[in-house]
Amino acid sequence: MNDTVKNSLLFAAVAALIVGTGFMQSWNSALGLLNMGLISAIMALGVNLQWGFAGLFNVGVMGFVALGGLAVVMTSMPPVTEAWAAGGLRVMAALAFGAATIVATVFAYKRLAGRARTVAVLAILIGGFFIYRALFDPAVEAIEAINPAATGYLGGLGLPVLLAWVMGGLLAAGVAWLIGKTALGLRSDYLAIATLGIAEIIIAVMKNEDWLARGVKNVNGLPRPVPKEIDLQETESFVQAAQNLGMDPVTASSLYVKAGYSLLFAAVLILILVASQLALKSPWGRMMRAIRDNEVAAEAMGKNVTRRHLQIFVLGSAVCGIAGAMMTTLDGQLTPGTYNPLRFTFLIWVMVIVGGSGNNLGAVLGGFLIWWLWIQVEPIGLWTMELITSGMADDSALRAHLLDSAAHMRLMTMGIILLLVLRFSPRGLIPEK
Amino acid sequence: MDFLNGLVALSNFVLIPAVAYGSQLALGALGVTLIYGILRFSNFAHGDTMAFGAMVTVLVTWWLQGMGVSFGPLPTALLALPFGILGTIGLVLLTDSVVYRFYREQKAKPVILVIVSMGVMFIMNGLVRFIIGPNDQKFADGERFIISVREFKAMTGLREGLAIKTTQGLTVVVAVICVAALFWFLNRTRTGKSMRAYSDNEDLALLSGINPERVVMYTWMIVAALATIAGVLYGLDKTFKPFVYFQLLLPIFASAIVGGLGNPLGAIAGGFIIAFSEVTITYAWKKVLTYWLPEPLEPSSLVQLLSTDYKFAVSFVILIVVLLFKPTGIFKGKSV
Numbered sequence: 001m002n003d004t005v006k007n008s009l010l011f012a013a014v015a016a017l018i019v020g021t022g023f024m025q026s027w028n029s030a031l032g033l034l035n036m037g038l039i040s041a042i043m044a045l046g047v048n049l050q051w052g053f054a055g056l057f058n059v060g061v062m063g064f065v066a067l068g069g070l071a072v073v074m075t076s077m078p079p080v081t082e083a084w085a086a087g088g089l090r091v092m093a094a095l096a097f098g099a100a101t102i103v104a105t106v107f108a109y110k111r112l113a114g115r116a117r118t119v120a121v122l123a124i125l126i127g128g129f130f131i132y133r134a135l136f137d138p139a140v141e142a143i144e145a146i147n148p149a150a151t152g153y154l155g156g157l158g159l160p161v162l163l164a165w166v167m168g169g170l171l172a173a174g175v176a177w178l179i180g181k182t183a184l185g186l187r188s189d190y191l192a193i194a195t196l197g198i199a200e201i202i203i204a205v206m207k208n209e210d211w212l213a214r215g216v217k218n219v220n221g222l223p224r225p226v227p228k229e230i231d232l233q234e235t236e237s238f239v240q241a242a243q244n245l246g247m248d249p250v251t252a253s254s255l256y257v258k259a260g261y262s263l264l265f266a267a268v269l270i271l272i273l274v275a276s277q278l279a280l281k282s283p284w285g286r287m288m289r290a291i292r293d294n295e296v297a298a299e300a301m302g303k304n305v306t307r308r309h310l311q312i313f314v315l316g317s318a319v320c321g322i323a324g325a326m327m328t329t330l331d332g333q334l335t336p337g338t339y340n341p342l343r344f345t346f347l348i349w350v351m352v353i354v355g356g357s358g359n360n361l362g363a364v365l366g367g368f369l370i371w372w373l374w375i376q377v378e379p380i381g382l383w384t385m386e387l388i389t390s391g392m393a394d395d396s397a398l399r400a401h402l403l404d405s406a407a408h409m410r411l412m413t414m415g416i417i418l419l420l421v422l423r424f425s426p427r428g429l430i431p432e433k
Numbered sequence: 434m435d436f437l438n439g440l441v442a443l444s445n446f447v448l449i450p451a452v453a454y455g456s457q458l459a460l461g462a463l464g465v466t467l468i469y470g471i472l473r474f475s476n477f478a479h480g481d482t483m484a485f486g487a488m489v490t491v492l493v494t495w496w497l498q499g500m501g502v503s504f505g506p507l508p509t510a511l512l513a514l515p516f517g518i519l520g521t522i523g524l525v526l527l528t529d530s531v532v533y534r535f536y537r538e539q540k541a542k543p544v545i546l547v548i549v550s551m552g553v554m555f556i557m558n559g560l561v562r563f564i565i566g567p568n569d570q571k572f573a574d575g576e577r578f579i580i581s582v583r584e585f586k587a588m589t590g591l592r593e594g595l596a597i598k599t600t601q602g603l604t605v606v607v608a609v610i611c612v613a614a615l616f617w618f619l620n621r622t623r624t625g626k627s628m629r630a631y632s633d634n635e636d637l638a639l640l641s642g643i644n645p646e647r648v649v650m651y652t653w654m655i656v657a658a659l660a661t662i663a664g665v666l667y668g669l670d671k672t673f674k675p676f677v678y679f680q681l682l683l684p685i686f687a688s689a690i691v692g693g694l695g696n697p698l699g700a701i702a703g704g705f706i707i708a709f710s711e712v713t714i715t716y717a718w719k720k721v722l723t724y725w726l727p728e729p730l731e732p733s734s735l736v737q738l739l740s741t742d743y744k745f746a747v748s749f750v751i752l753i754v755v756l757l758f759k760p761t762g763i764f765k766g767k768s769v
Contacts, residue, residue, distance in 0.1 A: 055544075182757065186760070188544045189543065189544065190690065192475065193687070194756070196682070196686075197683050197745060197749035197752065198749070200680075200683060200749075201743070201745055201746045204743055204745060208742045341679075346551055346554070405562070405564075405566070408562035408567070409559070409563070411556075411558050411559030411562065412559030412560060412563065414555050415552045415553065415554070415556035415557075415559060416552075416556060418555065422548065423532075423535060426545075
């Protein structure tokens, strides 16, 4: 059996899992699985770029995914003009001042020496911080005072939501550049801790800076690239068509919308997959793998390892940002409180490693497979628990506890899968060639 | 008088909480640093090991409370602590023989071990949630305060009160005992010396007949004990919630790295540096400054440098600054 046949069979098996869900549960949940599977596959491609191609250990995926979500709000929501008038420019000025302070500090650090340097750096930092707060705080207060129940933030640019996906990538790339500039070049496990911290900070900023995207008050009703279910149900021709197919218009509208998302997401996935494959096979991709396998040798051959690392760190993070923007669009709302590193960082890592690190097709396969498992482990766990406890008395406390705890089976299952794959098939389902 | 009042307020809101938190971080960071020194990888499952140890202790505490056992003014959890430590030792030794030993024999790269520890983290996290659920659990009992605000005011006649919680005092005492015992063990006993030798130079240690598996086993046992103690103290002082322990991973790693990974003394210093920075930067200084500054200079705002939600940012910034300017930490750590 050659590789092509084996890979096709693997993909067919995952497709069968999703289709099987359609038959066993409902087509609605099958399409939901497919959509999140597509998004997960894109995230996995992003991590695979960093880990599989270049061996960068980034555990801050959650942060870049969240930035993508933020970009959707910043791009596609209509601007809140009163808020802009109240303090928009002042906030921008304060932020610019803050950035200028940091640049001035770096400049002073590089140009001066000895005691003068210490004094100058401290003076700029401390003075800058207080001036920044003095500029920033009143402006934020003014913005958040504007109709806090409905807006209380600056709003977005009012651009089409599909553009927000690109913006999500750009925003994540920009932040990744800043992080990469400081944290890359650290040893692999230091980089891991640093990225873990960055992700937490990004989430903390999104939760607390209400002027930016309403924080934990969430932004609801994001614009959608596909029609609304309710509009479809009121369209005569759609209802007619659904009835001709023998379907209930409500179900039909929901399926139609989900299928629309699937097509859009699939287009993005294919685009990114093709680009990744071309990159992997290009001289650039070979150079990346050479750096990954032996940094010293690559450096001796004249490759600028730090710059290449920065490049791929930015690219991979941008892909995660795009996926994050797509996910927020699919949800229709930005909820910073729901980002959780186990779900948005470590689960993506499980996808890449199970699929096969260094292989783009593997990452995509892992994305679909692990997402399917993540969703289906819960019902399977509940079913298993019911089977195990069926002999116990109905009012048994142990039985109730076991049934309640079935929901927590997913984390354990993911850990076991990760460990089994690492132990018995460390190169994943579709190994790198 | 104003100066004293300010000092009391400062101790009450900054110094005492920071000392307690710092001790908890230091105990956690010691575990991380020992694993790094001996087994040579960053253990991402450490936070969840702490959660597991604390969970076993919580369960035994409940059982003891149910039996009507109490420890007088001290929390019953102290009586349950040895059981928690034993349970955690059992779990980590099992994990080591089922999971980590294979990679050690293969001489796998450290980054692979980090990924493996991610898998262990998932399993331990799931295990804890499976057994005790994801919610807050209360298990502290006994006296709540060593000194309460009212007693302190009556005693000194100052306007500001000072409270020392039993758990805070306990944390510091237990941490000092643990650290003293650990250093005695590492510096004075044969096993401790062989552990240090193994950490300094693996090949040389092997040549001189040190059994690596024994060293590793002792390391895991010590780490399990430290993690459980840190977890229980944190749980007593704040509250036991599985997810919080996972989030402690960042400040703990920051402490260990700031002090110099692999250096136990550094881990303790790092723990206090991180704790004091976090607390001072997120504390609203208005009260203290009102006492200390002359009337015209008194602040009108809260004088809080950063809101408490950004405490991660504090540990993180310290971490980055130390890594950029002194990559092996303040005390010289090792690098693999």
